[in-house]
Amino acid sequence: MWSFPRWLRSGASLSAGAWTRSLSCRAFAHGSQAALSFSDGKAFRLKSGWEVVRGLLIFRLCSVPRLVRNSEKLLSVSRRLLGRRLFEWGMRGSVYGQFVAGETLPEIQDCMERLARLGIRPMLAVPIEEDLGEGKSGERWYEQNEEVMMKCVDLSAAGGDRPMMQLKITAMMSADLCKILSTCLSDPTQRAQLSPQRMVSIMEGQGSALPFLSDQQNQHLQTSVRRLSRVGKHAKANGVRVLVDAEYTYMNPALSLVTMAMMAQCNTDEPWIWNTYQCYLKDSYKNLTKDLDTAQRLGLCFGVKLVRGAYMDKERKLAKEKGYSDPIQPDWTATNTSYQRSLDKLLDLIGQGGQRYNLIIASHNEESVLHAVRRTAELGVDRSSGAVCFGQLLGMCDHVSLTLGQAGYLVYKSIPYGSVDSVLPYLVRRAQENQSVLQGIRKERDLLRRELSRRLLGRS
Known part of the structure; x- marks a missing residue:
């Protein structure tokens, strides 16, 4: 009976354990951090043949800007032509399968276990969000989401050490x-x-109404922050760190305020609640410094997810339409300078303050990752302590994630999960907002092509 070729069924010429030993001996035999490399592509030997083929195909498609810009329309037409069942089957074998953990508990657990075998930790993300004008009538939708987030806490708690x-x-x-x-x-x-x-x-039911909000707005504020408080406390009780995402500039100040309140409730001994800072914004360093000062004044531990950002086109469009100053850094160089400035500030604090400050370098930029590796070594930060860790998106930048994980660094994959219907709109938005990232996957695509050729030719 016909069967898949051996290279497509298994693919790896080294087991995960053997590859770990090989990398550790080669790169760190003399304690050299400079030996860490993301360019040889050998980390892809840990992937199955199907994962290599699928990744290569999807990255080729994602590198075409016109396809990305029109992805929502193309997916809608495909669903209408193929029907729901055939469309979902195709998505699970392609885009959804590349970037999403799955929908059912066994699928999600299988994804988490596969990552664990590769030295990578899961960071679960429920792709639920709301923008202006999408407000729901009543509280039921938000209440249902609280239940979903509570389950996410429980699922994360079962995902291994330091979830x-x-x-x-x-x-x-x-x-x-x-x-x-x-x-x-x-x-x-x-x-x-x-x-x-x-x-x-207000979270604790003691605060009075805010005079500049209506009765309905005050009621929604009270129920909302109490929902968030319950999720934060549940996460702390189960040993799960909660990384609060930043969103658009017109709502970020409120998000930071609520996040700091959650920190005040939970971060007295360890940083359980973390905030996100988008370094492509001109005022990101100022906001980070201000929040650090507030946390120090309140005697709180402080956790940070440091990102470059993903909403550039919409932010600039809104600034032009509304007639206010563009909040985005003038160019890529300025964004990188902002990122490294914030990164160095946080690494210095961690070098001085140990576990009171935690940082995840949520970046696909190899220079930022290598800079952080060098600085943590210079500062004497233990790579396995959790004070500094790294993060990338599931299905992307695997040459960085796998190499870091196999070298003993704490590295996480941001893992969305849910049904095809619920997750695809999220993926489309992220793809359109991250076109610069998608166009920068050429190196990963070339490494996948090289790995595929190696297997086809039977090279060691």
Whole structure:
């Protein structure tokens, strides 16, 4: 009976354990950090043949800007022509299968176990978010999302040592309210009433209504922050670190305020709640410094997810339409400078303060990763302590993730999960917002092509 070729069924000429020993002996026999390389492609020997073929095909498609820009329309037409069942089968074998853990508990657990065998940790992400004008009638939708997030905490807790998960505030609080609060924070007379301590008192049912909000808005604020408080406390009780995602600039001040209040409740001894800073924004370093000062003043531990950012086109379009100053850095060089400035500040703090400060370098940029590797070595930060770790998206930048994981660094994959219907809109938005990242996957695509050729030719 016909069967898949051996290279497609297994693919790896080295087992994960053998490859770990090989890399460790080769790169770190003399304690040399400089030996860490993302260019030889040998980490891809850990992938199955099917994963190599699928990744190569999808990356070729993702590197065509016109396809990415029109992906939502193309997917809609494909679904209409193929029907739901055939369309979902195709998605599971391609885009969904590349970037999503799955829908059912066994599928998600299988993904987490496969990553663990490769030295990579899961960071689960429920792809639920809300934008302006999408507010739901009543609280039921947000309540359902609280249940989903609680289950995500439980699933993350079972995913191994030092588990993490991602959280979007707008899954449990109206984006419209977040924008209103952000506007209030820009007004000195109202900002004084929007301190983290005031939010904590509202979370604990002791705070009074805010005078500049309507009765309905105050009611939604109270129920929302209490939802978030319950999720944060549940995560801390189960040993799960919650990384709160940043979103658009018109709501980020409110998100940071609520996140700091969650920190005030949970981060007294360890950084269980983390905030995200988008270094492609001109004021990211200023905001990071301000929040660090607030955390120090309140005696809190502080966790940071450091990213470059993903909403550039929409942010610039909105600034032009509304007539305000463009919030985005002028060019890629300025963004990289901003990223390294924040990175160095946090690494220095970790070098001095140990476990009171934690950082995940959520980047696909090899220079940033290698810089962090060098600096942590110079500062004497233990790579296995968890104070500094690395993160990339599931299905992308695997040559970096696999190499770091096999070398003993803590590296996480951001793993969305859910049904095809619920996840595809999220993937489309992320693809359109991250076109610069997708166009930069040429190296990974070339490494996959080289690995495929090696297997076809039977080379060792």
